[in-house]
Amino acid sequence: MMPYLTLYYGNPSSMHTFGGQVGKAVKTAREQVASLLGAEPSEIIFTSCGTEGDNAAIRAALTAQPNKRHIITTEVEHPAILNLCRHLEKQGYTVTYLGVDSQGRLDLDEVQASLTGSTALVTIMYANNETGVVFPIEQVGAMAKEYGALFHVDAVQAVGKIPLDMSSSTIDMLTLSGHKLHAPKGIGALYVRKGTRFRPFMVGGHQERGRRGGTENVPGIVALGKACELAESHLANISHERQLRDYLETSILTLIPDTVVNGSTKERLPNTTNIGFKYIEGEAILLSMNQFGICASSGSACTSGSLEPSHVLRAMGLPYSVLHGSIRFSLSRYTTQDEIQRVIEVLPDTIARLRAMSPFSNDDATWLQEQEKATLAK
Ligand SMILES: Cc1ncc(COP(=O)(O)O)c(C=O)c1O
Numbered sequence: 001m002m003p004y005l006t007l008y009y010g011n012p013s014s015m016h017t018f019g020g021q022v023g024k025a026v027k028t029a030r031e032q033v034a035s036l037l038g039a040e041p042s043e044i045i046f047t048s049c050g051t052e053g054d055n056a057a058i059r060a061a062l063t064a065q066p067n068k069r070h071i072i073t074t075e076v077e078h079p080a081i082l083n084l085c086r087h088l089e090k091q092g093y094t095v096t097y098l099g100v101d102s103q104g105r106l107d108l109d110e111v112q113a114s115l116t117g118s119t120a121l122v123t124i125m126y127a128n129n130e131t132g133v134v135f136p137i138e139q140v141g142a143m144a145k146e147y148g149a150l151f152h153v154d155a156v157q158a159v160g161k162i163p164l165d166m167s168s169s170t171i172d173m174l175t176l177s178g179h180k181l182h183a184p185k186g187i188g189a190l191y192v193r194k195g196t197r198f199r200p201f202m203v204g205g206h207q208e209r210g211r212r213g214g215t216e217n218v219p220g221i222v223a224l225g226k227a228c229e230l231a232e233s234h235l236a237n238i239s240h241e242r243q244l245r246d247y248l249e250t251s252i253l254t255l256i257p258d259t260v261v262n263g264s265t266k267e268r269l270p271n272t273t274n275i276g277f278k279y280i281e282g283e284a285i286l287l288s289m290n291q292f293g294i295c296a297s298s299g300s301a302c303t304s305g306s307l308e309p310s311h312v313l314r315a316m317g318l319p320y321s322v323l324h325g326s327i328r329f330s331l332s333r334y335t336t337q338d339e340i341q342r343v344i345e346v347l348p349d350t351i352a353r354l355r356a357m358s359p360f361s362n363d364d365a366t367w368l369q370e371q372e373k374a375t376l377a378k
C-alpha cells in the first residue's frame with residue numbers, strides 16, 4: 001500500500017492516466033478479494049469496515065423488501081448486528097434472537113421454526129468472535145431460501161481462516177473486515193451475490209457501481225487485496241495456527257486446575273481459544289499477562305473495559321465463576337512456538353497468584369451463588 005500513500009495519490013474516478021493507474025490497482029484488489037471468496041469481482045463492494053458492511057447488508061435487505069418486517073439473528077452476534085437489530089425493533093421490525101446451547105451452538109430446529117413468509121432477512125455470523133464457534137451456515141441458508149428470505153453472513157472472523165466459496169453457497173451477502181486478516185483497520189468489503197436487489201447504504205456518487213458512494217480508500221483497498229491474496233495462499237497451511245492453538249489449550253488445561261474451554265471444540269476456527277479460569281476476573285489475568293508482553297482479550301474489543309460479562313458467554317448459560325474469568329487467545333500465521341511457550345511458562349504462576357488473592361476458591365461460596373442467581377435472572 002505504501003506507493004498509494006505517497007506516489008500514486010490520484011483519484012481512481014479521474015479520466016487522466018494519473019488517476020487511471022490507481023483505478024487499475026483497485027481493480028486488481030477487487031479480483032484478489034473475489035478470488036478468496038470464490039466470487040466474481042463485480043460482486044465485491046469495498047466498505048470502510050465490518051460494521052459498515054453489516055449495516056449496508058441489513059439495510060439493503062430491508063429496503064428491497066418493504067412488506068417483510070421480520071429479521072432472524074442470534075444472541076451472540078457482534079454489536080454491529082445486535083445493536084442495529086435493537087434499533088430496528090424500535091422502528092417497528094420484529095427480530096427473533098436465536099439462542100445457543102452451552103457449547104455455543106445453534107439449534108437448526110429453532111431456525112426452521114422461526115422462519116415465516118414475512119421474514120425479510122436471516123443474518124448470522126459465520127464464526128463467533130469470542131469463542132471461534134462456527135455455525136452451520138449452509139444449512140441455515142437452505143432454510144432461509146425455502147422461505148424466500150435473504151441470507152446475510154457476518155464472516156469477519158472466518159475469512160482467511162476457513163475456505164469459502166460463494167459460487168456454491170446459499171449466502172446472498174457476506175461481510176468481511178480488513179484488520180482480521182492482516183490488512184489495516186478501516187477497510188472492509190461486502191460481497192453481494194449477482195442479482196440480489198441492493199440499495200446503497202452510503203448514498204452519494206457513482207463509486208462502486210453506485211452501490212457505495214464516496215471516494216475510495218485506495219491504499220486500504222490495495223492492502224486488503226494483497227492481504228486476501230496472502231490469506232488465500234496461506235489457507236493450505238492453516239494447520240500451523242491449529243497446532244499451536246491446540247498445544248496452548250491442552251497445556252493450560254493440564255497445567256492449571258479449574259480451567260475449561262468455552263464453546264464447542266469441534267466446530268471451531270483454527271486460531272481461537274476461549275478459556276475460563278474459575279474464581280478470578282478475566283481483566284486481572286489480562287493486566288498481569290500484559291506485564292509480560294502477552295496480548296489477549298476478554299469479551300470483544302468493543303465491549304471490553306465495561307466489566308460487563310460477555311453477552312456471548314452469557315447466552316451460553318455458563319456459571320458465574322466462568323463468565324467472569326474467561327479470556328480469549330487469538331493466534332495468527334505469525335504466531336510462533338516460542339511465543340506460545342512463553343505464555344505456558346508464565347500463566348500458571350499468574351493464575352495461582354491471582355487465585356491466592358481471590359475470596360472464592362470453589363462454587364459453594366454463598367456470595368458466588370447469589371451472584372450466579374442474579375446473573376441468571378437478568
Ligand atoms: C464478528 C465481527 N463482526 C463485525 C466486526 C466489526 O468489524 P469492524 O471493527 O471492522 O467494524 C467485528 C470486529 O471485531 C467482528 O469480530
Ligand code: FES
Nearest residue numbers: 129300301302303
Ligand atoms: S469486537 Fe473486535 S473490535 Fe469490536
